[in-house]
Amino acid sequence: MGRRANNPDLVEELIDRRWDESLPQEEYEEKYNSLSSSDMGKVAGAINKMEDEFLRKEE
Numbered sequence: 001m002g003r004r005a006n007n008p009d010l011v012e013e014l015i016d017r018r019w020d021e022s023l024p025q026e027e028y029e030e031k032y033n034s035l036s037s038s039d040m041g042k043v044a045g046a047i048n049k050m051e052d053e054f055l056r057k058e059e
Contacts, residue, residue: 004036011039015046 014032017023032043 004034004039006036006039007034008039010035011042014043018047018050 010031014028014035017028032040035043
């Protein structure tokens with residue numbers, strides 16, 4: 001099994017549509033799990049940053 005290729009378009013889609021109700025959670029997870037480990041890190045990092053900003057605004 002080889003390494004998965006980076007997919008910047010899918011990274012952007014997953015970040016942009018994280019809170020989008022039009023993308024079911026199961027489909028989101030399927031797409032996320034198809035990413036390379038470095039792309040997974042990019043998505044997770046961006047989402048964590050968005051969550052942190054959201055929580056700071058609520059304080």
